Amino acid sequence: xxxxxxxxxxxxxxxxxxxxxxxxxxxxxxxxxxxxxxxxxxxxxxxxxxxxxxxxxxxxxxxxxxxxxxxxxxxxxxxxxxxxxxxxxxxxxxxxxxxxxxxxxxxxxxxxxxxxxxxxxxxxxxxxxxxxxxxxxxxxxxxxxxxxxxxxxxxxxxxxxxxxxxxxxxxxxxxxxxxxxxxxxxxxxxxxxxxxxxxxxxxxxxxxxxxxxxxxxxxxxxxxxxxxxxxxxxxxxxxxxxxxxxxxxxxxxxxxxxxxxxxxxxxxxxxxxxxxxxxxxxxxxxxxxxxxxxxxxxxxxxxxxxxxxxxxxxxxxxxxxxxxxxxxxxxxxxxxxxxxxxxxxxxxxxxxxxxxxxxxxxxxxxxxxxxxxxxxxxxxxxxxxxxxxxxxxxxxxxxxxxxxxxxxxxxxxxxxxxxxxxxxxxxxxxxxxxxxxxxxxxxxxxxxxxxxxxxxxxxxxxxxxxxxxxxxxxxxxxxxxxxxxxxxxxxxxxxxxxxxxxxxxxxxxxxxxxxxxxxxxxxxxxx
Amino acid sequence: xxxxxxxxxxxxxxxxxxxxxxxxxxxxxxxxxxxxxxxxxxxxxxxxxxxxxxxxxxxxxxxxxxxxxxxxxxxxxxxxxxxxxxxxxxxxxxxxxxxxxxxxxxxxxxxxxxxxxxxxxxxxxxxxxxxxxxxxxxxxxxxxxxxxxxxxxxxxxxxxxxxxxxxxxxxxxxxxxxxxxxxxxxxxxxxxxxxxxxxxxxxxxxxxxxxxxxxxxxxxxxxxxxxxxxxxxxxxxxxxxxxxxxxxxxxxxxxxxxxxxxxxxxxxxxxxxxxxxxxxxxxxxxxxxxxxxxxxxxxxxxxxxxxxxx
Ligand SMILES: Nc1ncnc2c1ncn2[C@@H]1O[C@H](COP(=O)(O)OP(=O)(O)OP(=O)(O)O)[C@@H](O)[C@H]1O
Ligand SMILES: [Mg+2]
Numbered sequence: 001x002x003x004x005x006x007x008x009x010x011x012x013x014x015x016x017x018x019x020x021x022x023x024x025x026x027x028x029x030x031x032x033x034x035x036x037x038x039x040x041x042x043x044x045x046x047x048x049x050x051x052x053x054x055x056x057x058x059x060x061x062x063x064x065x066x067x068x069x070x071x072x073x074x075x076x077x078x079x080x081x082x083x084x085x086x087x088x089x090x091x092x093x094x095x096x097x098x099x100x101x102x103x104x105x106x107x108x109x110x111x112x113x114x115x116x117x118x119x120x121x122x123x124x125x126x127x128x129x130x131x132x133x134x135x136x137x138x139x140x141x142x143x144x145x146x147x148x149x150x151x152x153x154x155x156x157x158x159x160x161x162x163x164x165x166x167x168x169x170x171x172x173x174x175x176x177x178x179x180x181x182x183x184x185x186x187x188x189x190x191x192x193x194x195x196x197x198x199x200x201x202x203x204x205x206x207x208x209x210x211x212x213x214x215x216x217x218x219x220x221x222x223x224x225x226x227x228x229x230x231x232x233x234x235x236x237x238x239x240x241x242x243x244x245x246x247x248x249x250x251x252x253x254x255x256x257x258x259x260x261x262x263x264x265x266x267x268x269x270x271x272x273x274x275x276x277x278x279x280x281x282x283x284x285x286x287x288x289x290x291x292x293x294x295x296x297x298x299x300x301x302x303x304x305x306x307x308x309x310x311x312x313x314x315x316x317x318x319x320x321x322x323x324x325x326x327x328x329x330x331x332x333x334x335x336x337x338x339x340x341x342x343x344x345x346x347x348x349x350x351x352x353x354x355x356x357x358x359x360x361x362x363x364x365x366x367x368x369x370x371x372x373x374x375x376x377x378x379x380x381x382x383x384x385x386x387x388x389x390x391x392x393x394x395x396x397x398x399x400x401x402x403x404x405x406x407x408x409x410x411x412x413x414x415x416x417x418x419x420x421x422x423x424x425x426x427x428x429x430x431x432x433x434x435x436x437x438x439x440x441x442x443x444x445x446x447x448x449x450x451x452x453x454x455x456x457x458x459x460x461x462x463x464x465x466x467x468x469x470x471x472x473x474x475x476x477x478x479x480x481x482x483x484x485x486x487x488x489x490x491x492x493x494x495x496x497x498x499x500x501x502x503x504x505x506x507x508x509x510x511x512x513x514x515x516x517x518x519x520x521x522x523x524x525x526x527x
Numbered sequence: 528x529x530x531x532x533x534x535x536x537x538x539x540x541x542x543x544x545x546x547x548x549x550x551x552x553x554x555x556x557x558x559x560x561x562x563x564x565x566x567x568x569x570x571x572x573x574x575x576x577x578x579x580x581x582x583x584x585x586x587x588x589x590x591x592x593x594x595x596x597x598x599x600x601x602x603x604x605x606x607x608x609x610x611x612x613x614x615x616x617x618x619x620x621x622x623x624x625x626x627x628x629x630x631x632x633x634x635x636x637x638x639x640x641x642x643x644x645x646x647x648x649x650x651x652x653x654x655x656x657x658x659x660x661x662x663x664x665x666x667x668x669x670x671x672x673x674x675x676x677x678x679x680x681x682x683x684x685x686x687x688x689x690x691x692x693x694x695x696x697x698x699x700x701x702x703x704x705x706x707x708x709x710x711x712x713x714x715x716x717x718x719x720x721x722x723x724x725x726x727x728x729x730x731x732x733x734x735x736x737x738x739x740x741x742x743x744x745x746x747x748x749x750x751x752x753x754x755x756x757x758x759x760x761x762x763x764x765x766x767x768x769x770x771x772x773x774x775x776x777x778x779x780x781x782x783x784x785x786x787x788x789x790x791x792x793x794x795x796x797x798x799x800x801x802x803x804x805x806x807x808x809x810x811x812x813x814x815x816x817x818x819x820x821x822x823x824x825x826x827x828x829x830x831x832x833x834x835x836x837x
Contacts (some may be wrong), residue, residue, distance in 0.1 A: 061714075063714070063835065082713070082716075082718075082835075083713060083714050083715070083716055084716040084717075084718060087716040088716075093714075095714065098711075099708075099710060099711040099714035099715070100708070100711050101703070101704045101707050101708045101711050101712070102707070102708070102827075103703065103707050103826075103827075104700070104703065104704060104707070108700055109711075109715075111700065112700055112701065112704050112711075112712065112715045112717065113701070113712070113715035113716035113717045114715070114716070115697030115700065115701075116697075117697070118696055118697050118698065119695055119696050119697070120695065120696070120697065120700075121695070122695070161715070419836070420836075
C-alpha cells in the first residue's frame with residue numbers, strides 16, 4: 001500500500017470486535033479474539049486451517065452468535081443477530097463457500113434481498129448488474145443461470161453481490177482461491193478503491209504474497225487465539241508463515257518456479273514406467289456444446305502430468321469422466337489397457353483410479369455425515385468396515401481416528417459432522433480418503449485449494465510419495481506455481497482442447513501464459 | 528381408438544366443458560401449492576384443508592345466503608389451517624409430511640362430525656354458469672370455455688397473476704430463493720421463515736377458494752368426504768406442471784379431462800366397469816408422474832426445515 005490511512009486520533013474504528021469467544025462442541029474456535037478496522041484500512045487475517053478465521057467473520061456477519069465478547073460499529077455497541085442486521089449496518093461478506101441460488105440468474109442472485117422495488121424488470125436489472133460487473137472488471141453474463149457457471153465465475157458473482165450492497169465494511173473470506181491471476185489483480189484494485197473511499201476491508205487469505213500486496217495490517221490467529229497484529233510493512237512472508245504454523249515452512253511461489261535453472265527437489269530422479277492412463281480421441285458433448293474435444297493424453301506410472309488451464313475449460317467434465325459419472329460421447333479411456341469408457345464409478349474405483357474432485361462441497365463430501373463416515377464412503381461395502389451387510393462402527397471409528405491423525409484433520413472426533421469442519425480441514429478429509437486407498441491413478445483437481453501453507457507442503461509431499469510408489473498422477477490445477485512445482489509434463493487445456501503437451505524443461509511461465517489464454521502457434525500444436 | 532367412432536363436435540365440446548368445470552377447484556388448490564412448494568414447503572394436507580374449507584364455505588353461504596360470504600369464509604378457513612401448519616412446520620420445525628398427514632385425518636374426522644350435526648349445508652346457494660356475450664357463441668370453444676362459472680375465469684386471472692408474481696416481483700424472487708437454497712437467501716438478508724409463512728398463507732387462501740369452488744360453485748352443498756382425492760390430484764398437478772403456474776393449470780386440465788371422460792363414456796355407450804372409470808384420473812396422475820422425464824426438479828429445499836448453520 002502506498003500510504004497509511006489518515007484519520008483523526010479520536011475517530012472510533014469503523015468496526016471493533018473485543019474478546020470474542022466462540023465454543024463449538026469440542027473446540028474453542030475463537031478464544032478471546034480482538035479485531036479492529038479503521039475506515040480506509042485493509043486488515044488481513046492469517047491463520048492455519050481451522051484457526052478460527054471464518055468463525056470470527058461469521059460472528060461479525062450475524063451467521064454465528066458469540067459466547068462472549070462485544071461488537072461495536074462506528075463506536076456504538078451492537079448485537080448482530082442475523083445477516084439481515086449486518087447488512088443493515090453496512091456490513092457485507094464474500095463467504096468462503098458460496099451462498100448462491102443455482103436456479104436463479106446472476107442478476108437475480110445479485111438483486112436478491114436488495115430488490116428496492118416490489119416489481120422488477122429482468123432486462124433492467126441485468127443491464128444494471130452487467131454495468132456494475134464491467135466497472136469492477138468481473139466478466140459475467142448477467143442473464144446466465146448460476147448453476148451453469150464454473151466455480152471461478154460463481155466467485156465473481158459473490159463478489160459482485162457483495163459490492164452491489166455498497167457496504168461500509170467489506171469482508172472477503174478467501175476470495176482468490178478460484179480466481180485467475182488477472183482477476184486477482186483486478187480484485188485487489190477494487191479492494192484498494194474500496195479502502196480509499198473510506199470503507200473498512202477484512203481480507204482472509206492463505207496466500208502470503210497477496211496479504212503483503214494489499215493490506216495495511218495483518219493479524220495472525222493460531223488455534224483460536226490471537227498471535228498478534230502487525231503493520232504489513234514490518235513483516236515478511238517467511239516470518240508470517242512461522243508465526244502462523246509455529247515452524248519453518250518451505251514456501252512455494254511462482255517466483256521460485258520461474259527460475260528455469262532451479263532444480264526443484266520434487267523433480268528429483270524417479271522411475272517412469274508404462275502408460276497407465278490413456279485417453280484417446282475423447283470427446284464429450286453436452287447437447288451441442290463441446291466440453292472436451294478429441295483429447296489425446298497419456299500418463300505413465302511414476303509420472304505427474306499437470307493439466308494447466310483456467311477453470312471451466314473442460315476440467316470438470318474430465319474429472320467426471322474419471323469418476324465414472326459421465327461417459328465420453330466418442331473416444332476411449334483406458335486404465336492399464338482396460339477400456340473403461342462405459343464403466344460406472346465402482347469399476348473406476350476397482351481399477352485403482354482415485355479422484356480428488358475440485359468441489360469438496362458438491363462432490364467431495366457428504367456434508368451431513370460424520371468425518372468417519374466420509375472417510376469410508378468408497379469402501380463401506382468391504383471388510384473390515386462391513387461384514388455380511390452389517391457395519392462395524394468400531395472399525396469405522398478406529399479407521400477415522402488413524403486417518404485423521406495421519407492427515408492432520410483438525411476435528412474433535414470422527415463422529416463430528418463434516419459440515420462443521422473448517423474449509424481446509426474438509427479438504428484434508430477428501431485427500432485422506434483418496435490417498436489412503438490403493439492408488440494406481442491419482443486424479444487430483446485443485447487439491448490444495450483453501451489449504452494453508454503448511455498443508456500445501458504436506459499435500460505436495462503426498463503427491464510425490466504416490467508418484468514414487470508408482471502411481472500415474474494427473475494434476476489438474478489453475479495454479480501455475482503448483483503445476484510447475486510438481487509436473488514432469490504439462491498439458492494445457494483451453495475450451496475443451498489440449499493446446500500443447502510440454503516436457504517439464506519446456507514448460508515456462510512465458511510459454512504457458514499465452515497458451516492459457518488460448519493463443520497457440522501452429523508449431524506448438526504439431527509438437 | 529375405441530371411442531373415435533361416434534364422437535361429434537358437440538360431444539367433444541361437452542367433454543371439454545365438463546373437464547374445465549371439474550378442473551377448476553383442483554386448479555385453485557394446485558396454484559396455492561405452487562406457491563408453497565416454490566418456497567420449500569410441501570403440503571400433504573391439502574385434501575384436508577380443501578375439505579374443511581368446502582364445509583366452512585358451504586355453511587357460511589347457506590346461513591348467510593351470500594355466495595361471497597361463503598367464499599370469504601372458506602378462504603379464511605384455509606388461511607387459518609395453514610397458519611396452524613406454519614406454526615408447527617416453521618415455528619417448531621416439525622416434519623411437514625407428518626403435519627400434513629395429521630391435517631388430512633383431523634379434517635376428515637372433524638368435517639364428518641360437524642356435517643352430521645348441521646345437515647342444512649346441503650342446501651347452499653350456488654354459482655350459475657355465465658354466458659360471456661359473443662364469446663359464448665364461438666363454435667366449439669364457446670360452449671367449452673365461455674359458458675363456465677365465474678370461478679373458472681377467476682382461476683385464469685389468478686394463474687396469470689401467480690406467474691407474474693413468481694417471475695417478476697421481489698417477493699417471488701425471495702420465494703424461489705428460499706425454496707431452493709434457504710442458506711443463500713438468509714445470507715442475502717432475506718427472512719427465510721417469514722417468506723415461508725407468507726407462502727403458506729397464500730397457499731391456504733387458494734386452497735380455501737378451491738374448497739369453496741367445489742362446495743359452493745360446483746355441488747351446492749357439502750357431502751361427507753366430498754373432496755375425494757382432489758387435494759392429492761392437485762399435489763400431483765404441481766409436479767406434473769413443473770412448478771410453473773400455467774403448466775400446473777394445464778396439468779389440472781388433463782386431470783379434469785380424465786374426470787370428465789369418466790362421466791361421458793357411459794353416455795357414448797362405451798361400457799366400462801364404473802369402478803375402473805372412477806380410477807381414471809388417479810391412474811392418469813400416476814402414469815403422468817412416472818413417465819415424466821427426469822428434468823423436472825423440485826425446489827431443492829422442498830420439505831426441509833431451515834436452521835442457520837454452516
Ligand atoms: N458450526 C460448527 N460446529 C462445530 N464446529 C465448528 C463449526 N464451525 C466451525 N467449527 C470448528 O471451529 C474451528 C474453526 O473453524 P473456522 O472455519 O473458523 O476455521 P478457518 O480459520 O476459517 O479455517 P480454513 O482456513 O480451513 O477455512 C474448526 O476447528 C472447526 O472445525
Ligand atoms: Mg475458513
